Amino acid sequence: xxxxxxxxxFCTLAFSICLFALPRVSVGQTLFGTHPQKPANSxxxxxxxxxxxxxxxxxxxxxGYSYDxxxxxxxxxxxxxxxxxxxxxxxYLLLQIHFVMVYFRGTNSMTMQLCADNDxxxxxxxxxxxxxxxxxxxxxxxxxxxxxxxxxxPIELGQGQQYWLVPLPxxxxxxxxxxxxxxxxxxxxxxxxxxxxxxxxxYWNGAFDVLGVPY
Numbered sequence: 001x002x003x004x005x006x007x008x009x010f011c012t013l014a015f016s017i018c019l020f021a022l023p024r025v026s027v028g029q030t031l032f033g034t035h036p037q038k039p040a041n042s043x044x045x046x047x048x049x050x051x052x053x054x055x056x057x058x059x060x061x062x063x064g065y066s067y068d069x070x071x072x073x074x075x076x077x078x079x080x081x082x083x084x085x086x087x088x089x090x091x092y093l094l095l096q097i098h099f100v101m102v103y104f105r106g107t108n109s110m111t112m113q114l115c116a117d118n119d120x121x122x123x124x125x126x127x128x129x130x131x132x133x134x135x136x137x138x139x140x141x142x143x144x145x146x147x148x149x150x151x152x153x154p155i156e157l158g159q160g161q162q163y164w165l166v167p168l169p170x171x172x173x174x175x176x177x178x179x180x181x182x183x184x185x186x187x188x189x190x191x192x193x194x195x196x197x198x199x200x201x202x203y204w205n206g207a208f209d210v211l212g213v214p215y
Contacts, residue, residue, distance in 0.1 A: 048098050048148045050211065057092050057157060058085040059209035062181025065146060067100050067207035072178040075101070075110070075167050078194045081177065082115075082122050082166040083205050084187035087157050092212035094127075094155040097165065098146050099177065099208035102137040106172035110134075112149060113166040121189050121198035122164040126155055137176060144178070157212060162187070165208060166195060177206035 047065045061067055073081045097114070109132040115122040135144045157163060166189075169175050186205040189198040 048096070048146050051095060053213065054095055054211045055092065055213060057087050057094075057210040057212050060180035060182070060184040060186075060205055061098075061207055061209055065098075066181045068179035068181060069143070072176045073206050075169050075173075075175040075177055077106070077169040077171050077173045078192070080167055080169070080191050080195055081206075082164045082189040082191075082198075083208060084117070084162050084164050084189070085210055086162045087159050089159070090214040091159045092157045093215050094151045094157055094210065094212045096151070096211045097149040097208065098211075099165070099206065100144055100146055101131070101134050101167070102144055102176045102178065103134040104137055104174040104176060106174050107170040108132065108134055108173065109170045110173060110175060111168045111170075113168065114155070115164040115166050117162040117164065120162075120200055122166050122195065126163075127152060134175060156215065157210075164189065168195065180205050180207040
């Protein structure tokens with residue numbers, strides 16, 4: 001395990017492990033929550049519009065774009081937690097990325113980067129998006145809008161190559177990346193110096209998908 005403690009940033013239900021990333025602390029703590037339901041089942045107000053003919057390159061959303069309402073990774077300014085994915089069926093041109101992020105306090109803005117892999121950690125930045133006015137976290141109704149990022153230009157994603165989504169909260173921001181519906185694991189990278197260096201772990205992922213068309 002990495003040197004980042006895992007702790008709750010959302011209230012959780014029983015049988016669900018709450019995850020938070022904090023720097024310079026040993027892993028080993030888990031907390032159990034008390035919410036009566038775990039998944040947030042999206043409806044027409046939150047489900048993204050999917051372009052016709054789009055292929056799913058990677059997704060850990062549940063049915064109907066459902067995700068974990070109450071657990072996730074804390075994203076502090078300077079301490080990003082990045083999620084990896086790998087196209088397995090083909091090479092694609094990226095069209096859209098969707099993820100679920102909430103706002104706790106401080107500055108309500110961030111940059112999301114799509115990065116190539118560099119020996120198992122985030123490397124070259126392939127694209128970046130500014131994200132503002134994320135939904136305020138609240139205990140009810142457990143439903144937050146899904147954020148949509150559209151590719152600014154054709155971005156090639158090679159089959160079998162790992163890529164990273166790297167959230168960089170603005171100074172003073174404390175945000176939360178909601179977890180995925182089925183506690184699906186994947187490669188995660190932690191940084192305590194705003195992405196200058198990284199440590200990696202295979203662990204539960206934040207909710208996101210990546211869409212595109214084969215080429």
